[in-house]
Amino acid sequence: xxxxxxxxxxxxxGSLLPLAKLIFDFLTxxxxxxxxxxxxxxxxxxxxxxxxxxxxxxxxxxxxxxxAFSKYRRALGLYAFLYATxxxxxxxxxxxxxxxxxxxxxxxxxxxxxxxxxxxxxxxxLAITSYKWGMKKIGKNxxxxxxxxxxxxxxxxxxxxxARKGDIFSLQGDVLQPFIYALLVILFLILRIPVIRxxxxxxxx
Numbered sequence: 001x002x003x004x005x006x007x008x009x010x011x012x013x014g015s016l017l018p019l020a021k022l023i024f025d026f027l028t029x030x031x032x033x034x035x036x037x038x039x040x041x042x043x044x045x046x047x048x049x050x051x052x053x054x055x056x057x058x059x060x061x062x063x064x065x066x067x068a069f070s071k072y073r074r075a076l077g078l079y080a081f082l083y084a085t086x087x088x089x090x091x092x093x094x095x096x097x098x099x100x101x102x103x104x105x106x107x108x109x110x111x112x113x114x115x116x117x118x119x120x121x122x123x124x125x126l127a128i129t130s131y132k133w134g135m136k137k138i139g140k141n142x143x144x145x146x147x148x149x150x151x152x153x154x155x156x157x158x159x160x161x162x163a164r165k166g167d168i169f170s171l172q173g174d175v176l177q178p179f180i181y182a183l184l185v186i187l188f189l190i191l192r193i194p195v196i197r198x199x200x201x202x203x204x205x
Contacts, residue, residue: 011072015079018046039090044163047083048156050076052184055153059191062200074130077149081127088120112162119155122148150189157182 022042025031031038054076060066096103107113126146128134135142161178190196 007069007072011069011075015050015076018042018083036090036095040087040095043083043087043090044160047080047087048153048160048181050080050083051149051153051156052181052188054080055149055185055188059188062191062197063204065204078127078130081123084120084123088117112159115155115162116159119152119159122152122155126152150192153185154182157185 022039025038054073057070057073057076061070092098092103096106107117126149129138129142129145138145157178160181161175164174164178191200
């Protein structure tokens with residue numbers, strides 16, 4: 001009898017819960033008076049949360065030797081891309097109805113739209129090359145390409161904070177959640193520095 005893989009179940013079920021909630025809210029008409037904004041905010045939050053969780057797998061292994069979740073880093077990243085894609089579709093298709101003049105104007109005028117668009121475009125090659133054929137296709141450059149996530153994550157946190165009409169640097173506005181996410185990303189990136197990582201592993205042992 002095949003053993004139940006609890007971490008795998010946890011990762012996939014947990015990653016699909018935001019989508020299940022969206023479907024439930026749609027079927028029960030449980031949105032606010034601005035349903036498009038609800039859809040954008042919920043898909044965006046799910047995307048950045050899962051992206052940060054994907055970044056957390058290696059530091060968790062370093063700190064606590066939790067190997068169970070490290071193998072699901074790719075799955076978490078792909079789920080993050082799924083929600084990011086839904087977020088972009090809702091924004092471009094539903095909110096702006098493919099009005100490219102308005103989209104271009106909004107992208108130039110609203111800094112959160114500009115940095116969010118750039119961040120999403122940078123995520124596309126990571127998602128495409130997350131499968132074995134993609135890894136083989138680019139060979140040794142695969143690791144270099146996927147390290148761009150260390151740049152993408154801070155960009156998307158800025159997108160998150162600016163979309164909340166706040167300033168994460170001066171802590172003005174509704175930026176508590178983006179600020180916490182920023183601290184987590186900084187911590188995870190510090191823990192990936194080889195010298196620090198080796199020191200922590202040696203202390204843990």
